[in-house]
Amino acid sequence: MTPKPQPVRRLSRRLLLAAGFAGLAAPALGQTRGLTVYKTPYCGCCTGWVTHMRRAGFTPTIVEREDLAPVRAKFGIPDALASCHTAVVGGYALEGHVPPADVIRLLKERPKALGLAVPGMPVGSPGMEQPGGARQRFDTLLVLDRAGRTRVFASHA
Known part of the structure; x- marks a missing residue:
């Protein structure tokens, strides 16, 4: 007994285009x-x-350094905006406890800027949570240039 030939399935143009865009x-x-x-x-x-x-879907690689001032300088973050860590994602620098939602928005909007900064270590910011839930109001700043010009990117209560 010979096997019955299977019908040839044709891919629609829409399916091919969707697959191509997904691949890109x-x-x-x-x-x-x-x-x-x-x-x-x-x-x-x-x-x-x-x-x-x-938790927000990023894949971090940790690089430990005793002194972060040279790292901030390399990525154009002025010392006045310093915090306890500096990160780089999608060509942008992130200084301090920047909320993941702000980073996602930055990567979606792609403004002409060096990155985002949350100067200092505001209580209640991501990584700075306190027992009892105390929170301090803080702004995420868009760092526009190496001269240190900024504007408020997001405010958090």
């Missing part, structure tokens, strides 16, 4: 989710922030 988009999405985090070896709140970024 996948590498771009993967590149923006890779995240390099520069932190000191003994910073617990940096580890907390990294946990938030992982």
